[in-house]
Amino acid sequence: MGSGKRSLTTAAIVLACACAVLAAPGVAYASPTPTPTGAGTPTPTPTTTKSSKDLEVVRKKLDALYHDAAVATDAYNAAEEKATQQSAEIVDLAREIVKGQAELDKLKDLAGAAARSQYRGGGLPPEVQLWLSDNPHEYLAGADRVRQGEHATKGLLAEMTRTQQDLEQYAKDASTQWKKLEANREAKAEAQKEITKQISAAEKLESQLEKAERERLAKLQEEAAYKAQTAWLSSGVLSEINGKASGPGKEAVKYATDQIGKPYEWGAEGPKSYDCSGLTSQAWVTAGQGIPRTSQEQWKQLTRVDIKDMRPGDLIIYFDDASHVAMYLGDGAIVHAPRPGRTVTIAGAGSMPILGVVRPDA
The missing domain is CATH 1.10.287.1700 (Helix Hairpins)
Incomplete structure (x- = not known):
């Protein structure tokens, strides 16, 4: 089996496992059992644990802060x-x-x-x-x-x-x-x-959360991504996508997946760390195809293709301002460098709002 096929199969397995976990019944977070307050027993300090609603507000605020950081990163690049x-x-x-x-x-x-x-x-x-x-x-x-x-x-x-x-x-x-x-x-x-x-504002906001709250916040982030991916797949779009990777596309996919686990760092183009467009541009440079450095310029300059026609190696541009980019792996999965504090990873192609798809080797 070729390396490109192995990469795509691995991506499918990882994504399927992630979806299986996220599809499990919602985890119930029980309130701590109150300590009996008999004679001589000190009254416990009231907890300030955030509710799920409060954490959802925090999640959206973090998304907004990291989105603005991504826009600024594109401007820097x-x-x-x-x-x-x-x-x-x-x-x-x-x-x-x-x-x-x-x-x-x-x-x-x-x-x-x-x-x-x-x-x-x-x-x-x-x-x-x-x-x-x-x-x-x-x-x-x-x-x-x-x-x-x-x-x-x-x-x-x-x-x-x-x-x-x-x-x-x-x-x-x-x-x-x-x-x-x-x-x-x-x-x-x-x-x-x-x-x-x-980034400082986002880190400060996260630092104000207790460990249990951070864990619950991570679950909310996973659930939001899963919900978006499920809605995308429910449209039946995946049944229309059956494009085969080109030779250079396979090389680009191999390079990008080989970077899984390396940290996100704004402005970085490897080999130790990457930002989103640093990963995609270097993957295609390795495949022999120079492309623009930023996600916005990749969206402006590269050939656009319909989602139903995309193939492994194509780049998916996200958000209305083209502030994020990932590489399509096939089977509804992408590899990307998400944001500060995260590492290069595999995710669902529909887990973020898709602006469009571009092909470096059209």
Whole structure:
């Protein structure tokens, strides 16, 4: 059995097991048995355990905070990618300026030599030089060479002008790229602040929960994902999806599934940690297909396909703002880097709101 098939089978088994667990009857969380309060027995401090309703509010708040962190992460990654491109363009422009300056210096030397040669030829009018010449035929031949020299000089001056104009344009372009680079560095710094702010707020909110509450919250998160996945599968969509992975798609799937268990880290592209688009972009780079770095640009630039036509290796874009991306494995499963505090894992393809599907190797 090929590695791609093994990966898909494993994904199906893991997903089936997860669904089986989540499909079990709801777990009842009993209130702690009250301690009898007889004579001499101190009255226990009233518990402040959050109700399921309160925890649901916390779950939604955490989802919102981590969603905003994901949006900021995409902005950070986009600014980083643009800054890298602009730095490369500035280096290229600097090379062109050095090359152009050397060419201009060479042309100036040639122009100077031509001017000195013309000066040594004297300043008499051509008709006087012809009258004084002992050999008119030789003079006319020389005059023709002079005209050729004059044309060459004019061409040389024109080339000098073009080279000078090119240098001026290179300098303007470099200045423009520097301004864009600085703007993207500022955008990256702002995005970094926003990421830190949102993650810190989420961690603070979670830290206020007792251990039992965190466990119940985890159950609520699983139940919400299961409910969404069940609704997606109930539509019958899976019966329409039977696409086979391409060769590069199998390579991308293998790479992505090999990263399972590695931690999420915003801005990371591996090999030790990843964010959502860092995982998908690196998986496809390994498969020989470079794709945009961010989930938003992947949505904008890659070829879109209908959900019913998707195949393993395709990328599923989530949420209206394209702030999350995962790789489709087949059998209704995805592999993705979910959010801070989590690891690369397998989940249900319908566990989040799907915006659409894109194909890197269309």
